[in-house]
Structure formats: C-alpha cells, structure tokens
Amino acid sequence: xxxxxxxxxxxxxxxxxxxxxxxxxxxxxxxxxxxxxxxxxxxxxxxxxxxxxxxxxxxxxxxxxxxxxxxxxxxxxxxxxxxxxxxxxxxxxxxxxxxxxxxxxxxxxxxxxxxxxxxxxxxxxxxxxxxxxxxxxxxxxxxxxxxxxxxxxxxxxxxxxxxxxxxxxxxxxxxxxxxxxxxxxxxxxxxxxxxxxxxxxxxxxxxxxxxxxxxxxxxxxxxxxxxxxxxxxxxxxxxx
Amino acid sequence: xxxxxxxxxxxxxxxxxxxxxxxxxxxxxxxxxxxxxxxxxxxxxxxxxxxxxxxxxxxxxxxxxxxxxxxxxxxxxxxxxxxxxxxxxxxxxxxxxxxxxxxxxxxxxxxxxxxxxxxxxxxxxxxxxxxxxxxxxxxxxxxxxxxxxxxxxxxxxxxxxxxxxxxxxxxxxxxxxxxxxxxxxxxxxxxxxxxxxxxxxxxxxxxxxxxxxxxxxxxxxxxxxxxxxxxxxxxxxxxx
Numbered sequence: 122x123x124x125x126x127x128x129x130x131x132x133x134x135x136x137x138x139x140x141x142x143x144x145x146x147x148x149x150x151x152x153x154x155x156x157x158x159x160x161x162x163x164x165x166x167x168x169x170x171x172x173x174x175x176x177x178x179x180x181x182x183x184x185x186x187x188x189x190x191x192x193x194x195x196x197x198x199x200x201x202x203x204x205x206x207x208x209x210x211x212x213x214x215x216x217x218x219x220x221x222x223x224x225x226x227x228x229x230x231x232x233x234x235x236x237x238x239x240x241x242x243x244x245x246x247x248x249x250x251x252x253x254x255x256x257x258x259x260x261x262x263x264x265x266x267x268x269x270x271x272x273x274x275x276x277x278x279x280x281x282x283x284x285x286x287x288x289x290x291x292x293x294x295x296x297x298x299x300x301x302x303x304x305x306x307x308x309x310x311x312x313x314x315x316x317x318x319x320x321x322x323x324x325x326x327x328x329x330x331x332x333x334x335x336x337x338x339x340x341x342x343x344x345x346x347x348x349x350x351x352x353x354x355x356x357x358x359x360x361x
Numbered sequence: 362x363x364x365x366x367x368x369x370x371x372x373x374x375x376x377x378x379x380x381x382x383x384x385x386x387x388x389x390x391x392x393x394x395x396x397x398x399x400x401x402x403x404x405x406x407x408x409x410x411x412x413x414x415x416x417x418x419x420x421x422x423x424x425x426x427x428x429x430x431x432x433x434x435x436x437x438x439x440x441x442x443x444x445x446x447x448x449x450x451x452x453x454x455x456x457x458x459x460x461x462x463x464x465x466x467x468x469x470x471x472x473x474x475x476x477x478x479x480x481x482x483x484x485x486x487x488x489x490x491x492x493x494x495x496x497x498x499x500x501x502x503x504x505x506x507x508x509x510x511x512x513x514x515x516x517x518x519x520x521x522x523x524x525x526x527x528x529x530x531x532x533x534x535x536x537x538x539x540x541x542x543x544x545x546x547x548x549x550x551x552x553x554x555x556x557x558x559x560x561x562x563x564x565x566x567x568x569x570x571x572x573x574x575x576x577x578x579x580x581x582x583x584x585x586x587x588x589x590x591x592x593x594x595x596x597x598x599x600x601x
Contacts, residue, residue: 131403133564134562134564134581135564135566135579136386136390136403137390137399137400137401137402137403138390138394138400138533138535138581139387139390139391139392139393139394139400140535140564140566140579141566142387143386143387146376146383146405147379147382147383150376150377150378150379151379152379153379154378154379159377160377160378160379161377161406161407161412162377162404162405162406162407162412163371163376163377163403163404163405164402164403164404164405165386165402165403165404166401166402167401167402168562168564172401172402194544194565194567195544195545195548196544196547196548196551196552196565196576197548197551197552197555197556197563197565198555198562198563198564198565232543232545232546235545235546235549236549237544237545237546237547237548237549237552238545238548240548256569272567272568293378295378295380303472304434304435304436304477305435305472305475305477305478306472306475306477307436307477308435308436308437308477308478308480309475309476309477311436311437312436312437312477315437315438316437322374322408322438323437323438324374324375324380324408324438325434325436325437325438325439326375326380326381327434327512328512329496336436339375339380341374341378
C-alpha cells in the first residue's frame with residue numbers, strides 16, 4: 122500500500138529572476154511529509170500561459186495531487202486561474218459565492234470591490250473554493266489541482282484549510298545519524314546497508330565543519346520497525 | 362535578438378521530503394540574470410533514475426543550457442552522473458584525467474582513493490570536466506547539460522568555473538517602486554501600463570506591513586531606456 126503522491130507547481134517570474142526567494146516549496150515539503158503524502162516533483166515556471174497549461178496537465182496526470190503557488194491576485198500578471206481552467210477546458214467567470222466573500226471582506230474594511238479585485242472572484246466551472254482566512258480572496262480546487270496564493274502567509278493558511286480533507290498515508294518517518302568520517306570512507310558499507318533495506322531510502326548528506334569532513338546519514342521509510350532496524354545496524358557499523 | 366535560455370534540474374529526495382531547504386535555485390537565478398541568460402524553468406526530482414533521465418531529456422531539448430544540482434558524490438544514492446549519461450545514450454566509466462585530479466587531492470590530504478571515491482571519477486564519454494576548487498571531485502558538461510554538486514559552496518564554485526565560458530545576452534535590468542496602496546487599487550492603471558510596454562515584464566508583488574497594504578512593482582527588461590520610460594510613467598501614475 123503506497124502513499125498518495127503530489128507535485129508542486131510554482132508560478133512566477135520573480136522566483137526565476139532571483140528577485141524573490143521561494144519559501145513555499147520547503148513549507149509544503151514538510152507539511153506533506155507529515156501528512157503521509159509523498160512530494161515527488163516540483164516545477165517552477167514563468168508567468169507564461171502555455172507553460173502553466175503544459176505543466177498543469179503533465180503533473181495532474183502523473184500524481185494524486187498538484188499544489189500551485191502564485192498568480193491569483195488582482196493584477197494583470199496574475200494569470201494562474203484562467204490557465205488552470207484552460208488546462209482542463211473549463212470556462213471561468215466571476216462566481217456568486219466567491220464574489221460574496223470578497224464583497225463582505227471589502228465592505229468591512231471600507232474598500233471598494235472594483236473591477237480589478239473582482240478578478241479574484243473568477244473561479245473555473247466545477248471548482249471548489251479554498252478558504253483564505255488572511256485576505257479573503259479564495260483559492261480553489263479543480264479536479265486534483267489545488268490553486269493557492271503565492272504570498273507565504275496566505276499559502277500556509279490555505280494549506281491548513283485543505284490538508285485535513287486530503288487522505289494521507291503513513292507519515293514518512295526518518296532518523297538521522299551524524300558520522301564524523303568522510304563520505305568516501307563510509308560509502309562501501311553504507312551501500313551494502315541500502316541494498317539490504319530496499320524499502321527504505323538511505324541518504325548521505327556530506328558536510329565540512331572546522332576543517333573536518335562528516336556526513337549526515339538519513340534513513341527514511343513508512344515502516345517504523347524497519348527504520349529502527351536499519352538505524353541500529355548503521356550505528357553498529359560506524360560508531361565503534 | 363533574444364537571450365540564451367536555461368533550466369535547472371535539482372536532484373534529491375532530501376529537498377522533496379523537506380529535510381533540506383534548497384539554496385542553489387536562488388543562487389543560480391541571480392547569477393544567470395546577471396549574466397544575461399534567462400532561467401525559464403526549474404524542476405526538482407527525486408533520486409529516481411527514470412525521473413532524472415526524463416527530465417534531463419525534456420529540459421535539454423527545450424533550452425540552451427541545463428544546470429543540474431546534486432547526486433555526484435561517492436555514496437550509493439549519488440546516481441546523477443550515470444543517468445545523465447543514459448539520457449544521452451553515452452557510456453560512463455572512470456576517466457584518467459578525473460582520476461588524476463582525485464589522486465592528487467587525496468594524496469595531499471593523506472586519504473585513500475578507494476573504490477567509493479573513485480565513483481567520482483566516472484565521467485560520461487565526450488563530457489568536459491568542470492573545475493571544483495573546494496573538494497576536487499569535478500563536475501562535467503555533456504552536450505548542453507552542466508552537472509554540478511549539490512553542496513551549496515561547491516555548487517557556487519562550479520558556477521563560477523563555467524559561467525565566464527558561456528555566452529550571455531543582455532543582462533536583465535530591473536527597477537522597483539514600492540507603492541503604499543492595495544494591489545486592487547492600482548491594478549487597472551498598472552495593466553494599461555503593461556499593455557503599453559509589451560516588451561517589458563511588469564510584476565506586482567503585494568505585501569502587508571503594520572496592517573497596511575502595499576505592493577512592490579518591478580519592471581524588468583533588456584532595454585534600459587524602455588525600463589526607464591516605464592518607471593517614469595509608473596511613478597507619475599501613483600505618487601501624486
């Protein structure tokens with residue numbers, strides 16, 4: 122029984138030009154790992170309609186869930202919603218329930234729900250709204266694609282809104298052992314250990330500290346007893 | 362005359378599980394922008410042979426350059442080199458020049474060039490070595506794919522090794538104006554400005570500070586005079 126899978130699609134020129142450092146990928150990776158959903162692929166594309174459509178179709182067809190980040194605000198460069206609709210050949214237009222959420226929010230804050238802000242009420246046919254407790258403008262789920270804001274606080278709040286409704290699998294468990302020897306010295310026995318525990322993922326992440334080489338060995342898997350057993354053998358190999 | 366394009370392929374379970382926060386994407390984005398090479402797409406895939414081959418072929422065919430990050434160390438989970446070779450149907454084996462670099466490095470540091478470390482001298486047929494001034498083990502360029510280490514200091518040093526040899530275009534220039542009004546208030550005129558300057562990319566990045574809404578408007582382009590002109594009009598629109 123394997124876990125549900127997920128991909129992330131980050132949309133935004135500002136990430137690719139280096140102006141902004143993406144923060145949502147790391148947050149989502151941690152949240153999904155905890156929920157027992159395996160994040161298998163991430164793509165970052167520019168604010169380009171065809172790039173969004175192509176990536177959405179590819180990822181939606183390959184994984185249980187797709188999470189998108191960015192491009193659902195009120196300005197001309199916010200083109201995510203219409204291109205997610207296009208990826209599934211759906212129409213998109215201002216929807217009454219989304220409009221009501223925005224109307225209520227702007228009434229309370231004394232701002233006008235003008236034409237630009239109304240863009241944020243455009244929802245593809247057949248989509249379900251995702252609650253945005255920070256700034257009201259909703260995300261949406263269409264088929265298996267969850268369309269979320271790019272601003273990190275809002276992205277995180279939207280993830281909190283939908284994650285409980287998604288069926289997770291066994292959480293990915295991990296244990297870590299720091300070994301103060303160079304990777305080249307431990308690689309042989311480590312490879313044999315990885316061969317023996319084929320259902321686990323055993324990773325080696327080298328570091329250099331105060332001029333000495335070392336490596337963090339991380340053992341990951343969904344079966345806690347197997348992770349324990351492999352970690353015991355690892356410790357016996359390298360800590361005498 | 363348009364700029365050369367680039368994609369990045371990040372390889373590593375540790376990024377997708379959230380154990381490690383990728384730092385190389387942001388560094389590469391900034392370095393390429395400065396060099397006049399447009400980073401158009403990034404993909405992150407797991408330590409999976411087929412995922413690496415598929416992504417390498419797709420990105421290599423679509424862009425001028427591909428930069429990979431991760432998976433070229435001495436341990437069993439370092440599978441990048443052999444799968445880049447496979448993506449181009451090349452053989453891979455220990456190469457004399459790469460072996461000599463490692464031999465020299467380990468002789469000087471009093472360590473043994475064992476079987477595991479020798480894995481790092483495996484280079485696909487026809488590849489060019491990339492200098493690694495930090496820890497010796499070289500990266501390589503095969504066709505239009507530059508294969509680099511995942512450890513950030515080494516990744517950055519390797520980028521410094523190859524970037525001067527790549528032909529860049531006009532650097533991407535950008536100017537920024539912080540506007541203390543909500544995105545919804547400025548979206549209309551901003552969209553008209555973007556329509557007028559179609560060769561520029563005009564992005565709006567909202568923020569909330571001390572309870573007030575604002576947005577950073579970033580104007581990017583390769584033509585400095587056009588960026589100046591658009592920025593002048595932008596300032597006139599919103600700073601009265």
